[in-house]
Every structure is written in structure tokens, then in C-alpha cells.
Amino acid sequence: MDSVAAAVEGSDSELLQVKDLHAWYGESHVLHGIDLVVRRGECVTLLGRNGAGRTTTLRAILGLTGRRTGSIRLNGRETIGLATHRIARLGIGYCPEERGIFASLTTEENLLLPPLIAPGGLSLDEIYQMFPNLLERRSSPGTRLSGGEQQMLAMARILRTGAKLLLLDEITEGLAPVIVQTLGRVIRELKVRGFTIVLVEQNFRFAAPLADRHYVIEHGRVAEVVTHAELGSKMDQLQEILGV
Amino acid sequence: AFSQAKVSDGIVKIGVLTDLSGLYSDLAGPGSVLAAQMAIDDFRAETKGGAPFKIEIVSADHLNKGDIAANRAREWFERDNVDMIADLVTTSTALAVMPIAQKLGKITIVSGAASTLITNEQCTENNVHWTYDTYALANGTGRAVVKQGGDSWYFLTADYAFGHSLEKDTGAVVQASGGKVLGAVRHPFPGTDFSSFLLKAQASGAKVIGLANAGTDTTNSIRQASEFGITPKQQLAGLLMFVSDVHSLGPKVAGGMYLTETFYWDLNEQTRAWSKRFFDKQKRMPTMVHAGVYSGVLHYLRSVAATGTDDAKAVMGRMRATPVNDFFAPGARIREDGRLIKDAYLFQVKTPAESKGPWDLYHLRQTIPADQAWQPLADSRCALVTKKK
Amino acid sequence: MAELLGITPQALFGQLLVGLINGSFYAILSLGLAIIFGLLNIINFTHGAQYMMGAFIAWIGFYKLGEWVGNPDLVVNYWWSLLLAPLAVGAFGILIEKTLLKRLYHLDHLYGLLLTFGIALICEGLFRTWFGISGLRYDVPAQLTGGQNLGFMFMPNYRAWVVVASLAVCFVTWFVIERTKLGSYLRAGTENPRLLQAFGINVPLMITLTYGYGVALAAFAGVLAAPIFQVNPLMGSNLIIVVFAVVVIGGMGSIAGAIVTGVGLGLIEGVVKSGVIATVIDKATSGSPIVAQAIYPVKLLFQPEASAVIIFVVMVIVLLVRPAGLFGREK
Amino acid sequence: MTEDLILETRGLTKEFKGFIAVNDVGMRIRRGTIHALIGPNGAGKTTTFNLLTKFHAPTRGTILFNGQDITTEKPAQIARRGIVRSFQISAVFPHLTVLENVRIALQRKLGLSFQFWRSERVLDQLNGRAMELLDAVDLGRFADLATVKLPYGRKRALEIATTLALDPEMMLLDEPMAGMGHEDVGRVTALIRKVAANRTILMVEHHLSVVEELGDTITVLARGAVLAEGTYAEVSSNPLVREAYIGVSDG
Amino acid sequence: MNVRVNGTLLGIALLLVVGLIAPLLVYPTFMMKVWCFALFACAFNLLLGYTGLLSFGHAAFLSVGGYLAGHACKAWGFTPELGILLGTCAGGAVGYVFGWLAIRRSGIYFAMITLALSQMIYFVWLQAPFTGGEDGLQGVPRGRAFGLIDLDNIYAMYYFVFAVFMAGFLLIYRTIHSPFGQVLKSIRENEPRAISLGYDVDRFKVLAFTLSAALSGTAGATKTLVFQLASLSDAHWHMSGEVVLMTLLGGLGTVFGPVVGALLVITLQNQLPQGVGAWVPVIMGSIFVVCVTAFRRGIVGELQALFRR
Numbered sequence A: 001m002d003s004v005a006a007a008v009e010g011s012d013s014e015l016l017q018v019k020d021l022h023a024w025y026g027e028s029h030v031l032h033g034i035d036l037v038v039r040r041g042e043c044v045t046l047l048g049r050n051g052a053g054r055t056t057t058l059r060a061i062l063g064l065t066g067r068r069t070g071s072i073r074l075n076g077r078e079t080i081g082l083a084t085h086r087i088a089r090l091g092i093g094y095c096p097e098e099r100g101i102f103a104s105l106t107t108e109e110n111l112l113l114p115p116l117i118a119p120g121g122l123s124l125d126e127i128y129q130m131f132p133n134l135l136e137r138r139s140s141p142g143t144r145l146s147g148g149e150q151q152m153l154a155m156a157r158i159l160r161t162g163a164k165l166l167l168l169d170e171i172t173e174g175l176a177p178v179i180v181q182t183l184g185r186v187i188r189e190l191k192v193r194g195f196t197i198v199l200v201e202q203n204f205r206f207a208a209p210l211a212d213r214h215y216v217i218e219h220g221r222v223a224e225v226v227t228h229a230e231l232g233s234k235m236d237q238l239q240e241i242l243g244v
Numbered sequence B: 001a002f003s004q005a006k007v008s009d010g011i012v013k014i015g016v017l018t019d020l021s022g023l024y025s026d027l028a029g030p031g032s033v034l035a036a037q038m039a040i041d042d043f044r045a046e047t048k049g050g051a052p053f054k055i056e057i058v059s060a061d062h063l064n065k066g067d068i069a070a071n072r073a074r075e076w077f078e079r080d081n082v083d084m085i086a087d088l089v090t091t092s093t094a095l096a097v098m099p100i101a102q103k104l105g106k107i108t109i110v111s112g113a114a115s116t117l118i119t120n121e122q123c124t125e126n127n128v129h130w131t132y133d134t135y136a137l138a139n140g141t142g143r144a145v146v147k148q149g150g151d152s153w154y155f156l157t158a159d160y161a162f163g164h165s166l167e168k169d170t171g172a173v174v175q176a177s178g179g180k181v182l183g184a185v186r187h188p189f190p191g192t193d194f195s196s197f198l199l200k201a202q203a204s205g206a207k208v209i210g211l212a213n214a215g216t217d218t219t220n221s222i223r224q225a226s227e228f229g230i231t232p233k234q235q236l237a238g239l240l241m242f243v244s245d246v247h248s249l250g251p252k253v254a255g256g257m258y259l260t261e262t263f264y265w266d267l268n269e270q271t272r273a274w275s276k277r278f279f280d281k282q283k284r285m286p287t288m289v290h291a292g293v294y295s296g297v298l299h300y301l302r303s304v305a306a307t308g309t310d311d312a313k314a315v316m317g318r319m320r321a322t323p324v325n326d327f328f329a330p331g332a333r334i335r336e337d338g339r340l341i342k343d344a345y346l347f348q349v350k351t352p353a354e355s356k357g358p359w360d361l362y363h364l365r366q367t368i369p370a371d372q373a374w375q376p377l378a379d380s381r382c383a384l385v386t387k388k389k
Numbered sequence C: 001m002a003e004l005l006g007i008t009p010q011a012l013f014g015q016l017l018v019g020l021i022n023g024s025f026y027a028i029l030s031l032g033l034a035i036i037f038g039l040l041n042i043i044n045f046t047h048g049a050q051y052m053m054g055a056f057i058a059w060i061g062f063y064k065l066g067e068w069v070g071n072p073d074l075v076v077n078y079w080w081s082l083l084l085a086p087l088a089v090g091a092f093g094i095l096i097e098k099t100l101l102k103r104l105y106h107l108d109h110l111y112g113l114l115l116t117f118g119i120a121l122i123c124e125g126l127f128r129t130w131f132g133i134s135g136l137r138y139d140v141p142a143q144l145t146g147g148q149n150l151g152f153m154f155m156p157n158y159r160a161w162v163v164v165a166s167l168a169v170c171f172v173t174w175f176v177i178e179r180t181k182l183g184s185y186l187r188a189g190t191e192n193p194r195l196l197q198a199f200g201i202n203v204p205l206m207i208t209l210t211y212g213y214g215v216a217l218a219a220f221a222g223v224l225a226a227p228i229f230q231v232n233p234l235m236g237s238n239l240i241i242v243v244f245a246v247v248v249i250g251g252m253g254s255i256a257g258a259i260v261t262g263v264g265l266g267l268i269e270g271v272v273k274s275g276v277i278a279t280v281i282d283k284a285t286s287g288s289p290i291v292a293q294a295i296y297p298v299k300l301l302f303q304p305e306a307s308a309v310i311i312f313v314v315m316v317i318v319l320l321v322r323p324a325g326l327f328g329r330e331k
Numbered sequence D: 001m002t003e004d005l006i007l008e009t010r011g012l013t014k015e016f017k018g019f020i021a022v023n024d025v026g027m028r029i030r031r032g033t034i035h036a037l038i039g040p041n042g043a044g045k046t047t048t049f050n051l052l053t054k055f056h057a058p059t060r061g062t063i064l065f066n067g068q069d070i071t072t073e074k075p076a077q078i079a080r081r082g083i084v085r086s087f088q089i090s091a092v093f094p095h096l097t098v099l100e101n102v103r104i105a106l107q108r109k110l111g112l113s114f115q116f117w118r119s120e121r122v123l124d125q126l127n128g129r130a131m132e133l134l135d136a137v138d139l140g141r142f143a144d145l146a147t148v149k150l151p152y153g154r155k156r157a158l159e160i161a162t163t164l165a166l167d168p169e170m171m172l173l174d175e176p177m178a179g180m181g182h183e184d185v186g187r188v189t190a191l192i193r194k195v196a197a198n199r200t201i202l203m204v205e206h207h208l209s210v211v212e213e214l215g216d217t218i219t220v221l222a223r224g225a226v227l228a229e230g231t232y233a234e235v236s237s238n239p240l241v242r243e244a245y246i247g248v249s250d251g
Numbered sequence E: 001m002n003v004r005v006n007g008t009l010l011g012i013a014l015l016l017v018v019g020l021i022a023p024l025l026v027y028p029t030f031m032m033k034v035w036c037f038a039l040f041a042c043a044f045n046l047l048l049g050y051t052g053l054l055s056f057g058h059a060a061f062l063s064v065g066g067y068l069a070g071h072a073c074k075a076w077g078f079t080p081e082l083g084i085l086l087g088t089c090a091g092g093a094v095g096y097v098f099g100w101l102a103i104r105r106s107g108i109y110f111a112m113i114t115l116a117l118s119q120m121i122y123f124v125w126l127q128a129p130f131t132g133g134e135d136g137l138q139g140v141p142r143g144r145a146f147g148l149i150d151l152d153n154i155y156a157m158y159y160f161v162f163a164v165f166m167a168g169f170l171l172i173y174r175t176i177h178s179p180f181g182q183v184l185k186s187i188r189e190n191e192p193r194a195i196s197l198g199y200d201v202d203r204f205k206v207l208a209f210t211l212s213a214a215l216s217g218t219a220g221a222t223k224t225l226v227f228q229l230a231s232l233s234d235a236h237w238h239m240s241g242e243v244v245l246m247t248l249l250g251g252l253g254t255v256f257g258p259v260v261g262a263l264l265v266i267t268l269q270n271q272l273p274q275g276v277g278a279w280v281p282v283i284m285g286s287i288f289v290v291c292v293t294a295f296r297r298g299i300v301g302e303l304q305a306l307f308r309r
């Protein structure tokens, strides 16, 4: 039912629309005019070399960088002037590159931490089913988990909140291949459930089959947009830019 | 006989070095500066047509710290040609400034500081200890309290030189008058909570708890003693209390206590007249320190005028040779060790029923004559005295 | 038994009770510091000044406010002060946070220490110029005058109230932080405020209110202290360094730790002040002068006069044995 | 028993409050090889590293380095013995220049680091060697740049150069490729191969292609214990390993 | 690089000229005080500016140097240079112990621990038999430097103090630019990495702390000779705050900043107390607030930034 609703809405509206986004860290100008569009229920990836500005794009959407200019519309609403927590409340779940697990909270407290911002999130049981490791270590302090376990936790906790737009940064980093496969399945399932996903990935082989569209970022600009269908024909070009 | 040329640069410059902002600013501080100014005014009036030399006054805050006092004194003497420094509220500042003055040929008139060190081990030729000292306090209050039946003592002592010396002096007096000293507890300085020390004093069972401390330490101890129900079962003796402390405690808390001072505004016609002038400007009654500063400065100026020079040796000689003549210390003399010898007074604080106004605080219980009030010269440890012997 | 130790039980228990009272001040102040440190990562050097301001506001409300506003009948009594002074000082704290501290979050935390040190100097200096330094009297509220004869000592009612009130406030604070959702936000915000905000929580507001609350705790302690100690511009700066040592001993790891350490150290001070330990050492070594000689420096530390340093000594020992503090988390 | 072992662990165990993270691990690392440590998340790889470099104390077991028991030594001692680790998060001195970063590492051997009365010019003698190392990782032209300004992959390269400056007998690399772009992965792999000549490397890595290419011996950990050991081919065909780690349909 | 070195040389030359002619223009005792505090601030800067350790208890070392040198000169008849040497060593020794204890924690904790330890020293001075407690150690003789130069002559004393300052200053300058200084910088930047390179970081920190404390002891000893007394205010935590202020105001981590800062703060203190009394802490506090919020590079730091542009 969810997916039907998503499909209906998705047909007419763009969930996220970024125009001419510039962002700075202190003095250094990192994003030089990013443009991208994500429709409801889509999965898009941001590809690029290290330091190209993909993480910064996600952070800028949430207002976590220093100064930023341009336009970021969520559901048609301009958010560039809003404080971070207000933007998040509009329905964004963010899984940061550095994971950001809280040491003073247990695994379960970490899971329960992000407030529910909309109905329709996964239940705790569903989450534990998805990531059995977490169930086993549920009462252990968050940062005592292994690197990979922390990665799962970071991903899992935003699924509960009901946020429909997920910004996922390098979620496969440091994960065992088995888990990476699991994550692939999770993302497919999320898409089916109507989540919209922006994925920053190094692991092109992971991202390629999942995404509807790929944005290639270079020096803080969108250098190329490749749709799923064009993937075959543009492979060479991608290879050159990304060194895949 | 006066020749202007003998006064260095034609100006007699008086520095009032005092506590302008701290713990003792009420009992000395701005009031001391005012008192010095009043002395200058009165001296000018005396010499009619204005003084035969220019008089200037400077003042500074020594923040009760020896180093700051020494620093400032050195600067005043070396750079600004100050001739005499008055007040010096804490023992530490007095002891820091005295040797500098001695070395540079200048004069100090200590009013605020209490320790008998000033006229004993650390005495100097160019210094007068004007107003009071721990010996006189101990002698007055200690003896009186023993006489009233308070013959077993326990001390609550501020843990530094001044407190130690007050404790020692009082203990000696108590024993000499037939009392017993059961012990002492020393509290950190400045103290905040005295309850635990008071409890020890209470446990000692002594009839009298002697407060060998000063300022807020004393007032705090007194209030907490009443809070813990120690008074009135046991009696407190404030060994160094100024009228300003009693004023802030109020007769309700302090009523009935004995204390020794060398001055009280309501002693006689002259003291009342002078104090009223002081009160009009300062909105508080003068303490003995204020009166002492006035008296010292006036005596100094008269001696300068009489000798026609501001040379320390000459002026000091003159100061020692002539008796003081004012409301504070009529007829008093300066002893070899630098001690001003005058009467002291034993007071008892009025109870709320007896007190008729915010500053009506003391009954005069006894005048301690000058020859009994101070440490006998025979006991002196001052080199100026012992050398002669 | 205490009699055997050469000291009456009265004296010992009396000192312990006094220690408990001091301990509750340590607890409530170190708790405030710990909360602020937790979320803002700043050691609030102004804490002592804010404690002092709490006391002063109570004093002003009682003795001066009426005069100032030209209505001598207006008196803010103790109980209202207990509520209003924390609010006022808390508001002042919020102002500081909003205007000054806020600018420092992206910098090394040491700047926060320096800034609050500067503010402490200013506050103290201002109150010194306005009110002098000789200390002002604040009377115990009528409802709490007098005391109970506990047999071994006379316990002033007011002091008993101080212990009860401060421990109650500490407990409530502990409960909120350790046992509620709000508390888990606080703990998370302590570690990574930006991320917490990215989850949709209004972290800047949380930080502001936390600082306000921590400061209000200090002011609350100040009002409690006013009738015990004189109201004095320097009352806080003398206390705050001891509280810093308490914080180092407890470690900032846990709220409960701050409370327990505070109370515990107050009691230790009490024991030292009673002289019990020094007496015990005397007794134990009375047989052999050589041992007595050898142990003399140790004994010095337990002389009643040494109560001012005993907390620092404990701090050194704790640092040697458990650098992270008794309740601190190892990093 | 004729193998030339540089590092050996016997019964190495680490418990965290009742949770056994590393369980009775015996590893034998031969001199001059690249030894890879792989395993599922939470298997205890990082913990093993921490035990070897003394960032944690083992609960039980011994660690032998060149036949000597080093179980109770301190981190800095371990480093001076010639075991140097890299961090999972990049570790450079951001406000020193690239050259100075390397020189700090070279400087220790000179033995004058406590000499606060000498001019820093005595350090210029190290510049040549430092440049050599930088050139080896292709950073020569950045020598005078402040290190903050380097992109991520180059920082990793710098870190390796710094580590090499210590001329360690043994290098421990924890996920050297984590977060690295593909072009960097290739370069760093080549770099590791290059520096592996005449030293021993122990690495944790999740990029199987890298493990395949570099690893002479591979130890697979699972749930704190050794699951399998052998060459890549042996290990990757082990069904237990496939199930626990690699997954069914990789590639 | 070259420009910077020349700038430093120029600065040192300027310092020398100012130092040599100052007593002709300004009251010499005032300048002696400035040099003592400048040395103190430079020593402090070695620790905070170049090692990244904020000690909030540096007053302890100033007072250790001051009291011991004072006592030695007064009671044991030490010559001034021996007194200063003793003060230096004593400051260093106490600094070693403090450092050894305090490095167990870092950051803010470090600051709080040093503060608490220095408060302990304060109580020691309060109680110790030879310090005169609240009264201070009074009447320290200036004596004859090297048995020859009579320091009761104000100019002789001045140049003696200036020489001590310059020696300390140059030593600090050298330390910053030594192999040791390089390691300190790397520790400040990334401590775990420095450990993993095999540096026993704690020993470096302790040595830096000891050096800084020893030079603070030098400053304290010299100050005692200048004023002929040592007092508790040297050990009070306000003094520790003051040295932070001097360093911050002048420019943290700059060679000349602490000197400029000391000059300003001392001038301010000397000008203000006449009449304004309790406003001194208010003004000092305000400077702190301004420095921290708006002016973090300090005067020298801002000037450098200006020139580099």
C-alpha cells in the first residue's frame, strides 16, 4: 500500500531539489554550485573521488557546513535559511560518514535516540531482524561495538524515525562482504517501502544496481548525470572520472 | 625660624596607603584618606593664612598585600618624593613598607596594622605605631573577661601571624590574671564556615571562646556560635573588633561582648565634634584607625612646621620630643620603640534595648591608663631598645 | 568506641554533620559544573561568581529592593528568593551563553575556561565595588530558626534544611538525566551536538537551557548559603577551586559521581577536622617513637589545620591510582 | 618449526567485562611476508591490533616478537622495537609541512629530541632522506605544503611515508584502504607492495581484491577465534569462510 | 621563512635597545617588574603556546622561586645570582612533580589539576615557618651580584634584571626552535600519532613543563630580589590568571607576544589602582572577555597577520 501511495505522489513531485548550492568550511569554499533533483521513491547516488564534495553536499543539505548559499527545496519548501533541526524535522534521516555513535548511550539507547518525526518508520523488532548483531550487543555501550557493527547501528537508527528521505554516506565502508550484501537487500526493501534515498558511495559495484540515477561530483560541481539506463553506454566515461 | 628651602622641593607630600576596596575598607580605607585630609585642613587652619609650605596628599590601595604596598611605597618615595606614609592596614603591608622607608630616609605612621612585631623585632627608627596593637587588645579584653569570671579559655585563631600573636598575647594575659587556657584551634584565613571549629571549642568546655581573628572572620564566628547554640552557654570574646564590625553585627548578636579600642566616637565632647565632621562626609562613624590617621598626620605636620624641614631624622626627633595634642591622644608620647603611649578603653557592647541609634553601640567599662595599656618597655625585643641596655 | 579514639562521639558526629553540610554544597556545585561541562564542554569558571550572585540576589531582595523601587514594604523573602534567584541568575547565564559562549564552541575548549574566568572577574569586581567586601548579613528565615538537640550536638534547623534541600535537588537532577529520554538527549548532545541536531533536536536551545540550569543550580546553592556564610563578593571564588578538585576526583563521567564525590569529600573534611585520624595515628604509634617520627609527615596531613588541603591531597592520590577519576570513564 | 617467525601470539585472549572479543588466538607471522587479517564485523581484528600494539592489555596469552616476550611492554616501547601501526582514521600532523611530518619520524633515531638547547637546523641533515621517502610515495612536490591542505588519499600516502621513516621491521595497517577512492586504492596497493620489500606487514582489510593481491597468508577471524588460515585461494574456498564473511554471490 | 627570521632578529634588537635605554626614560623599578613578568609570561607561553598545555597554576612556580631565593638570600646569605639559580632549580623541581601528576589528564582537566595543585602550594606557603604567612617574606637583601656589583644601586639592579630576562628569553626562543621544540609541536598537533612514532610523549610534556616552571622560578626569584620580598599574592590563583591574560593579550604562541602583554598589563595595573580600586578586576576581566571572543591572536599575533597579508 505504501508503495502505491509513493508511486502516486512520486509521479508529480520532486522531494528534494538543490540549485546552485555553494558551501564553505570556514574560509575554504568547497561546493561551487551543485544542482540535483531527487524524486519521491528514487534512489540516487553521488559518486566522485575523495574530496570531491559529496559528503559536504549531504552536510550542506542539513545545514551542517559553515556558510552556504543557493537553494535547497524539500517538498517544495525552501530550507536554506532554516536551522539544522528544523530541516531534519521535515523528514530527513542522516547516516554520517563517521557513523556518530554515542559512547555514553547503549546500543539500544542509540537506536531509540532519534525522535520520531513522522509515522511509518520501522519497528524495533524489524530492525533487530534486519541486523541481528545489534540484538546481541543491545546493552553494550555504543562505541564498544566493532567498526562494522557501529556502521549497522548508524544506519538502523534512522529507519525508526519515519523520515522518508535518507541521506546515507559511505554505508558500506568497513563492512564485511556478507553485510554489504545484506545492506543491498535492505536498500531495495526500503525503496519498496517508499523511502527516498541519496547514497554517497565509493563502492560503485554496490551502488550501480541500486540507483536510478548517478550524479558524478567533481571539485564541488556536478560533472555528469548518468541514469540507470545509460550506465552501460557511459561506463567508459565513468571509468575515466572515477577510476572504477 | 622657618626656612622654605629645607623642605625638599617645597612640598610636604603625604601618602595614605590603605585598603580602599578590601576586607578592611570600612574600618580604614576611604575614611583614612578623609581623616588625613581633615588633619591637613585643621593644620592649615591652625597656621592661619595657610601653611608655610605646600602640602599634598596622595592615596593608593595596597589591597592588603605586602608586595603591592612595597611596590607603591618605593615608587612614592623614589619617584614622587613622598615624605611620609600613613595608615598601612595589615601587618604585612606595614612590615613591607617600614624597612623601605627606613632605608630611603622617610617616615611611616602605622595606624591600621595590629601586630606587636612592628614595635619589637621589626621596629625601625622612622616609624611610629600609632593607634593600637595586639598587646593592648589582649591586655584590655583578656584581663577584663577573666575578671568577670571567664577564667577558662579556648581560642579560635586565624591561622597567620596576626592571629598567632593575638592568641599568644591574650593567653599570657589570661594566665597572668589567674585564668586557664585549655587549647586553641586554628582556622584557615579567610575562613568561610566556622561551625566545625566552634564545635571543637564547644567540646573543650571552656567558659570563654577567644576569637583571635578579625573582620568578617570574627563577625562570622560570632553569628555561627549563636546559631549552634554555643552562646550564651559559653561566652565569646572578640579580641579585635572595630566599631564598624559591631555595627554590622548589630547589638542583637554582639550585645554584651567586651572589647578593647583606643577610641570611640562617643567618648567626650571633642571626639563627638570631630566624629560628627567625619560622619557628615563619610556617612559612617570613624573607627579608631581613622582617628589614629588624623592624629598621626597632624602631629607630623606640626613637627615639620616646628623643625622647618622634612628631613626624616629631624622631624622624627621632634615628633618624639613633643607630646601629642589632639582629641585622640591628648598628651600622649612616642616611646623609643615607636609605640605611641596613650589610654585604651574597655567597652561592652550595648544590648538592643540599650542602644538608641545605629551607632550607639558601646558602654565604656574601664579606661586603661596609658602606662598599663601597652607592653612594658622592659619586655621589648626592639633592637633600638635592647641595644641601649 | 569513638571515646577510645580520644575524642568524644559528640565531637566526631558533630564534625561529620558539618562535613555533610559542606558536602551538599560541593555536590550541588560540582553537579552544576558537570552538567555544563557535559554539554558545552566548558569548565564554567563563572560558577563561583554565579553562586555568589544567587546569594546577593536573595540579599538584595530582602534588604534593598524595596528601598530601590521606592516601596519599603516590598520584601522578597527567603522562600521566594529560593525560586527567583536561580531564575534570575539562570537568565543571566542564558544571556552569557547567547552572546558570548556561543561564539566559542568551534574553538578549543580552553577558551571557554578563559572566557568564563574573565566573566567571573568582572562579576566579582562589580559586586565588590557595589557592596564592598566586608560581608553582608542574611538572616535565617523565621521558619527555620532554632535547632534540634540531637543529644550529641545541637543541630540548627536551617543546616538540616540545607542538606535536605540540596540533596533533593541533586537527586531530581540525577533522575532526569539518567533515567529519562530528555537525559539521553543530553548525554548524546554531550558527545556530538551537531549530529543530534541533524536528528531533529533543537540542540542550541538545549545547550542554552542546560547552561541556564547549571547556573541556576549554583544560584540555588548561593541562596542556601546566604544565611550560613556572610553574603560576600568573594564567597564563590574561594569555594570554586575546591569544587574543581572535587570534580577532578569524581571524574565528569557520571552525574551520580559528582553528587557522591561531593558529599563524600565533605565528610572526609569533617573527619579530618575532628582530629580523629591524627589521634588514631598518635595512639597507634605511641609505642615506638621511630615509627611515629617516620609517619609524622602523613600525620601532618590529617591535622585539623590541614583540612584546607585534604581535598587536594585526595585529588593527588586519585590521580595516581585512577587518573580518570573515581567515576570517570577511561578515554 | 624452521620458519623464520617475526611475531607469534599464543593463546591471546581479551575479555571486556565478560564479553570475549578475542579468544585464544594463536598467530604465526613469517618474516618478510604480508599477512592479512580478515573476518566479519566484530570478529576482533581491531582488538587484536590493539593488543599487539599495547593499546589494550591482553587478558591472557603471550606475544613474542623475534622470540622475545613483549606482552607487558608499553606502546612507545613497542614502537621503538620496530612495530609501528597506522590508524583507521588518518593520522598526520596537520599544521606541520609535509616534509616536517616525515622529519619528525626520522628525528627520533637521531637521539637529540630532548635537546632543547640545540638549533633546529641540526635537523636539516635529515631533509635528504625525508625527500627520498616523499618521492617514494609520490609526494615530493608537496614537501613544503601544510599538511591540512592535502586530499585524503595523499594524507594516507604521507602517513605511510612517515611510518616508513621509522624503518619498522613490522608494519601494522588497519584498513588502509577505508574510504579511499578507486584510483587511490590502486596506488596505495602498489605502494604497500613496494614497501613490503624486506619488512613484514600485518594488515586488516575488507577490500577482498586488495587482500587477494597482497596477502601472502590470510588469517580469518570470526567471533574472536581463528576460523581459517592459508593463502587467499585456500581461505576463499573454505565454505565456513564463505558463509561467515564473503557471502554467497560476491562478484 | 627568511622574512620571518629577520623579523625575529629585528625584534630582538629592538628589545635590546628598549631594555638598555628604558631606565633613562621610565621609573626603573617599574621596568624591572615588567621584565620579571615578561619572563614569567614567556615561560608560560612555552607551555601553552608551543605545547598546547594550559596550566592554571603557574603562580606556584613563581612563588616557589620567589620564596626559596628570598629565604636563601636572607637566611643563608646566598649571593643574588645563586639565589636566582636556586629559585630556578626549585621551580623546575616542583614543576617536574606537578607535570608528572597533571599529564595524566589532558585539556581542561589538566588546567584544573594544575590549579588545584597550585592552591596546595599556596597553603604550604601559608603554613610554612619561614614564609611569614600572610605577612610575606620581608626584607630580602639585594646583595652583590657575583660578589662585586652592588645591587642596591638602582641602575645596577636594573641591568642585572634585564640580563636575567634576556638570558631566559633567548633560552626560550632557542627551545622553541630546537629539535625538542619540533616534537612539542607534533604532540600539540596529534598526540596519538606522536606516540605511535615512538615518542614517549609524557616525558616530553614533563620536560616542557619543567622548563617552563624553572623559568617561572627564575622570574619569581628575580622579582623577589627587586622588591626585596616574597608574598602570598605571588602564589594566588589570580596570579595564574594574570599570566594567562598577559600571554593571551600579547599573542599566544608568538615570540614577543608575552613581553608586550606583560608590559600592557603591568602598566594598566600600575596606572589604575589610584582611586579605582576594585575596578581593576573588572577591567582585567573585560580584557579577558574581549581577547577571547574577538581578539584571539593577541596584539603581536594580529600584527603578524597584518604584515603577512
Ligand SMILES: Nc1ncnc2c1ncn2[C@@H]1O[C@H](COP(=O)(O)OP(=O)(O)OP(=O)(O)O)[C@@H](O)[C@H]1O
Pocket (backbone or CB within 6 Å): A025, A026, A028, A030, A048, A049, A050, A051, A052, A053, A054, A055, A056, A057, A097, D150, D151, D152, D179, D181
Ligand atoms: N571540516 C572541514 N574543514 C575544512 N575543509 C573540509 C572539511 N571537511 C571537508 N573539507 C574539505 O572539503 C572538500 C570536500 O570534502 P568532502 O568530505 O565533501 O569530500 P567527499 O567527496 O565526501 O570525499 P571523501 O571520500 O573523502 O569522503 C575536501 O577537499 C576536504 O578537504
Ligand SMILES: Nc1ncnc2c1ncn2[C@@H]1O[C@H](COP(=O)(O)OP(=O)(O)OP(=O)(O)O)[C@@H](O)[C@H]1O
Pocket (backbone or CB within 6 Å): A137, A140, A144, A145, A146, A147, A148, A149, A174, D016, D019, D020, D021, D039, D040, D041, D042, D043, D044, D045, D046, D047, D048
Ligand atoms: N572496549 C571494548 N569494550 C567492550 N567490547 C568491545 C570493546 N572493543 C571491542 N569490543 C567488542 O569486541 C568485538 C570485536 O571488536 P573489534 O573492533 O575487534 O572488531 P573488528 O574485527 O575490528 O570488526 P570491524 O571489521 O567491524 O572493525 C566487537 O563485538 C566489539 O563490540
Ligand SMILES: [Mg+2]
Pocket (backbone or CB within 6 Å): A054, A055, A056, A097, A169
Ligand atoms: Mg565523504
Ligand SMILES: [Mg+2]
Pocket (backbone or CB within 6 Å): A146, A147, A148, D045, D046, D047
Ligand atoms: Mg575494526
